[in-house]
Amino acid sequence: MIRLRRIVLFVLGITPFLYIGQAIVRLQSGEWEILGPEPGKAVVWFTGTWAFNFLLLTLAVTPLRRLLKQPWLIQHRLIQHRRMLGLFAFFYASLHLLSYFAFLLEWRFAELGAETIKRPYLLLGMTAWLLLLPLAVTSTRGWQRRLKQGWKRLHKLIYPLSVLVAVHYLLQIRSSWFEPVLYAALVLCLLLLRWQKATVAKHPDGHNS
Amino acid sequence: EQIGAARETSFGEDEVLTPYSSVTQYNNFYEFGTGKDDPYRYASKLKTDPWSVTVDGECEVKGSFTLEDLLKGQSLEERIYRLRCVEAWSMVIPWIGFPLADLIKRFKPLASAKYIEFITLEDKKQMPGQRSAFSTIDWPYREGLRMDEAMHPLTIMAVGLYGEVLPNQNGAPLRLVVPWKYGFKSIKSIVAIRFRETMPRTTWNDIAPNEYGFYANVNPQVDHPRWSQASERRLPSGLFKPNRISTRLFNGYDEVASLYSGMDLHKYY
Numbered sequence: 001m002i003r004l005r006r007i008v009l010f011v012l013g014i015t016p017f018l019y020i021g022q023a024i025v026r027l028q029s030g031e032w033e034i035l036g037p038e039p040g041k042a043v044v045w046f047t048g049t050w051a052f053n054f055l056l057l058t059l060a061v062t063p064l065r066r067l068l069k070q071p072w073l074i075q076h077r078l079i080q081h082r083r084m085l086g087l088f089a090f091f092y093a094s095l096h097l098l099s100y101f102a103f104l105l106e107w108r109f110a111e112l113g114a115e116t117i118k119r120p121y122l123l124l125g126m127t128a129w130l131l132l133l134p135l136a137v138t139s140t141r142g143w144q145r146r147l148k149q150g151w152k153r154l155h156k157l158i159y160p161l162s163v164l165v166a167v168h169y170l171l172q173i174r175s176s177w178f179e180p181v182l183y184a185a186l187v188l189c190l191l192l193l194r195w196q197k198a199t200v201a202k203h204p205d206g207h208n209s
Numbered sequence: 210e211q212i213g214a215a216r217e218t219s220f221g222e223d224e225v226l227t228p229y230s231s232v233t234q235y236n237n238f239y240e241f242g243t244g245k246d247d248p249y250r251y252a253s254k255l256k257t258d259p260w261s262v263t264v265d266g267e268c269e270v271k272g273s274f275t276l277e278d279l280l281k282g283q284s285l286e287e288r289i290y291r292l293r294c295v296e297a298w299s300m301v302i303p304w305i306g307f308p309l310a311d312l313i314k315r316f317k318p319l320a321s322a323k324y325i326e327f328i329t330l331e332d333k334k335q336m337p338g339q340r341s342a343f344s345t346i347d348w349p350y351r352e353g354l355r356m357d358e359a360m361h362p363l364t365i366m367a368v369g370l371y372g373e374v375l376p377n378q379n380g381a382p383l384r385l386v387v388p389w390k391y392g393f394k395s396i397k398s399i400v401a402i403r404f405r406e407t408m409p410r411t412t413w414n415d416i417a418p419n420e421y422g423f424y425a426n427v428n429p430q431v432d433h434p435r436w437s438q439a440s441e442r443r444l445p446s447g448l449f450k451p452n453r454i455s456t457r458l459f460n461g462y463d464e465v466a467s468l469y470s471g472m473d474l475h476k477y478y
Contacts, residue, residue: 024448027447028448032445033230033234036234036246037227037231037234037298037445037446038235038298038444038445038446039446039447040442040446043448106451106453118432118434119434119435171435172435173345174243174345175239175243175344175346176243176341176343176344176345177343
């Protein structure tokens, strides 16, 4: 069962990649309508959105298990798939960064320094990716064993990096604030759910417990 | 729908035209949504006939004029202009229209008219973007020019492109085209013109004055706070061949420089 669930999740997770891949292939044969006349921007937005979606899903696993209070969810099923969700977030974030370098910056790295200093959202985005990198690298069972308690601490980096990603998106509001604000609100909710749990745990005699 | 004979002009004859499909399917017209293809998808709901424009303020001839009134006696010409969007992309579009100056003269502006204000249609029934609760825009969309900018021979009112009547998503039935300014100055689907003594409020300048100035002249030296304006992508841009070109001051229309002599363009951006 777990293998089947893994395969299903993998197919779902890879679907956005396949979609954008075929759009890029079709663009090369002149079908530009799918991505529009600014395909570079479209690819960067698409991959960024999916990176954020998977980041939110990864963050949602623990609160969902607690909120739903379904024994079958708590015992195995959801947590077994968190690693894959997180790795998909990293996968799309890496494509996002790569397509930014390739299609928008066009590899003119000389300009990157000046661009990042002047435009803080770029700095935030890149910092978030750098924080995500060690989490992806240490996501294997081997690293989990080697790092012991340190592994949990290290993977708490997902909290600050989610905030960076939310601000990265908020800073790009132009005419409509719906999506950036929605994403930021979701991040905030998912983090607050943990904070609430942490305070309850610290004060076992509190009214909440 | 084909448009009546338009006189050819020498404007932009050496430019490569942006394909019709890009010109009509990649637009910023937030009245129809914030996606670039929203105007193409939703603007067909806009009813452009009958259409009238209200003229008032510091002028002798005021009132409400039908589109036919306004076009009467105007000889249409084709002008191939570069369009530089503030978002750092650009197109080359064969507009059909007439000098705004010819229209302005009919309203006999007073000496006190220092600025001209334009307003786009506000109609939530026809314009789904105006129903959005999440828009930063305070409808209706407003733009304005200094009187000497409005009278400049490069400034036109367009009623068509590519030899046909303006598609709705491009600002039908009547829009401004000011080729040396960022595209957002070239207001679409105009329903009101007002001559003013003072500088009018303009939509983007209201939303983010540090990002969008009243003048909004194309200027590679003055960056948008969130991106560089030094270069632009000429659309359609390929994924691996992005078609990037250097942006020129006043979008290459050097003949307007005298309008701004003595002005600090970093301050009045």
